[in-house]
Amino acid sequence: MESHVDNILNDLKKDDFQAYLLTQFTNVEYISGYRPTSFAFCIIKDDPIIYASKMDMELANNNSSIEVIEYESFDAIVEDLKCQGIRNMAIEPTLPFSTYVRFRDDFKIDSKTYIDKQRMIKTSDEIEKIQMATEIAQKSFLQLDILNNQNTEKEVAFDLVRLMIENGADKESFDTIVTSGANSSLPHAIPDAKTLDQPILIDWGAVFEGYCSDNTRTMVYTERQQEIWDIVAEAHDKAIKAARPDIKCCEVDKVARDIITEYGYGDKFIHSTGHSLGLDIHETPGFSTRDETVIERGMVITVEPGIYLEGEFGVRLEDTIAISKRGKVIGDLPLDIS
Template sequence: MDLHINNILNDLKKDDFQAYLLTQFTNVEYISNYKPTSFAFCIIKEEPIIYASGMDMELANRDSTIEVKEYETFGAIVDDLKREGIKNLAIEPKLPFSTYIRFRDDFSIDSKTYIDKQRMIKTPGEIQKITKATEIAQKSFLQLDISNNKSTEKEIAFDLVRYMIENGASKESFDTIVASGPNSSLPHAMPQDNTLNQPVLIDWGALFEGYCSDNTRTMVYTERQHEIWDIVCQSHDKAIKAIRPGVKCCEIDKVARDIIADYGYGDNFIHSTGHGVGLDIHEYPGFSPRDDTIIEEGMVITVEPGIYLEGEFGVRLEDTIEITKKGRVIGNLPLNIE
């Protein structure tokens, strides 16, 4: 049986649960190699099973490494579990409430992060795919003509996505952010029809064989913009140097945050320092003030400090870090892009 499933079964046994319910597409894919295109119910137990929709049966039978059964009704799933003597059920934290209420009357239920714990530690094969996604994304970024100030934010975003697909990505790993001038002070700005202003912040990633990449670069021009860029760069570099197994994630966040606060911009750093990356663009753990997860080898986490000056501009610099004996930057794209 798959190592990840065995580990989850051990977790279930420790906590006296008999089964674990997953519906999130990337969780089902992680466990079974089958990525649903419609709904699916994956139940991890001594004999794991996936209930797939009729539309997905051909795909599921082709790809899944565990047993697949065609979904008929919720009642049929409940009956199957009852026949096996299952009385309590762990659920993934992101299970939709509409699904939870279908099971709550028949089972004792609690939310557990067993699957998130498994996904935090990447295999060498997973890291290879994240690395390839990063190489595609960075190569594509260097093909952009940002100096052409007649281009709009939307046009630059479109070109970047097109280059990534031409270079081997299946698609972008999230909605590409191209934000310039005052728009760059919005961390999740949507590309607009306006021509590029200064500075130019681009946050982008490629999806390769299901795995995501994530980078941000900010191109600055004025003395004031360079001043803020230098602070963010210092925060970025010091945080990466502080990463090593055994340190808490919140301690890395504090390193990055303290540097920005020391320059008087603590209130302008308005998000966490980073997040896990894998099949999803946001995974556990996170470099946030509240995440006391211990860093381990095999984790892959972004470092992305930023300073956002409302109505003026923002600067963010982001790289994806593989945890080995220390933090290793994936990819080789310079921070300072002229």
């Protein structure tokens, strides 16, 4: 975490800023090891500091690698910074407007993505945690015995979350999606109180020591469903093979999108091919048509092409890859669950 701070200090010096203000919980955790449960102001400067709420002081003191002091008032923070000679600062792009307006009268402010750029590249320790989260999630999925399950979508989702926690997860990494039949054409369907229909699409992930996993599998039953599944599987596999350092993220998206388009379903692939993950389930960069970020070693990105036939069904297949010489799939769950 010291290196994270040092890298940001170097960015600040290059751009002639004196400090960098963070309030997003996962950004504070990334820098310090302490994830707030209430508000916190993390200010990266030569001697970084976190202003934490009173209810968080014990937690912060136990976990933070950065000095923590108790928040007294907003005016006290401003006065502290002024006394240290700080006149300008960078802010994270996600800083709430209500917080920004309280600083703008006293400091020259500009939005910078220093923290996002840092978080794009995962350390070996971060990748190990994502691998562990994936192992927990995949083990739990296999324990469901989906093909013989007569429970409702809601019950299956509940059981999957319970199993992940029993197997060592902190929690689910997002609201687990269990959907079936015609509802599977909704990419972010909410589990319903109905018995599983066909096909069955499950999108799930676990959190392990703060780090997320993400997988999707679709179980198909008819010749028509299998036809669409095969197309999505081809797009999934070829996009993973295409992912490597020094090409742009949008090029990987194009590989998956071109395959689905060639089969006549281009307009049914209605989201990007993938997103980075880490402390948050959605991070940057992503495999999308507009993302021209050059892929680097250490990036961890999902590959999740899909085809959604409105009123009929949908198919999505998703794995997470870690970039080294090429993209390597994290986990060993087969695509075909039958």
